[in-house]
Amino acid sequence: MEIPVTAILLDRETKASERPGDHKDELRLWLRLLTCATLIESEIRTRLREEFKTTLPRFDLMAQLEKSTTGMTVGEVSQRLMVSNGNVTAVVAGLLADGLVDKRPAAQDRRVQVLTLTAQGRRAFKAMAERHEDWIAELFAGLEPAETAQLFQLLGRTKASLHQAINRRQGGEPTPTGDQI
Amino acid sequence: MEIPVTAILLDRETKASERPGDHKDELRLWLRLLTCATLIESEIRTRLREEFKTTLPRFDLMAQLEKSTTGMTVGEVSQRLMVSNGNVTAVVAGLLADGLVDKRPAAQDRRVQVLTLTAQGRRAFKAMAERHEDWIAELFAGLEPAETAQLFQLLGRTKASLHQAINRRQGGEPTPTGDQI
DNA sequence: GCCAAATGTTTCAGACCTAAAATATATTGA
């Protein structure tokens, strides 16, 4: 019942191209994925600016805070948004100045800064989030529900593949005796 | 063996939410797409820095130039990469300083600046591109060939949907009597 | 208790990116 890895590889090689070590298919897939993400991002960016005079990073940060009733630390936000701590600090600075976010040291651990939306911040976010949701739906409106579902599922598989590849590299790098692959 | 489409639809509707006008599914799809793109981008960014001491925007720009034998104008590059003209100018400035790119006004139209890779630029890019292709393949290695193909196809459909939504908006906007909504 | 290591955040230098204004050149039409 075992299919040899070489067989799968060969099949892929022959289908895509004759050259060994060729991975043009994955490259094309990545470029297409990137194009989609960029198109959506810049369209949302434009609409947020035009309709709410705000920016995508600010919206994203507020979206994270809105999901948590008890507030989030700078580190948590930075992990969720997959950006650096320093970046969160900077974006928060703007939101603080506009009175949309509150920042205070945690009672138990004064290293930690807890971020929450202010009442004004919650109001502002609520208005934006509704429109944002509509925009996204509008952008994907050309897909059938079955297609969206399948795309969602395949991207889940992709995410798993990415984490696997990234962890393999990070985990196997500092340890010399660790076998790769 | 056939599951009726309506069954899938109803299943999704009931599963997701009862509220009309709800578009959480598309939102989740977008967030997952964004996660995948961000994971890939930052992994590639890290490897380009560690292995070649360069950046992703520089690599992307060189990749565009490499594809064209006759050179590209600033505007063409900016359209392909979906970034602003000013940004291209800035990234090119760095590549010029490193001798990887050449810039000269077009003979017929002196407004236009034609960009080409220098010999050194082509050499440098070639080395990076090979590794880059491997990295991408590695990141997608957890997907079966059939899955990659289907994902590619669905992202094609997505791209079409995006262009449709974006054009619909841009075409219908500047003409009206000035209702802001 | 006290010091070293660990953890969380900010600061810093530098690159990227955008939209809008400014500049430079080309084209068009009275």
Next chain:
DNA sequence: TCAATATATTTTAGGTCTGAAACATTTGGC
């Protein structure tokens, strides 16, 4: 012709983002 308009690029101001260093606080071992 020549001014108005269109097109291509650069400049500018300001926000975003990174990785690394600096700073602050906590924790763990002695």
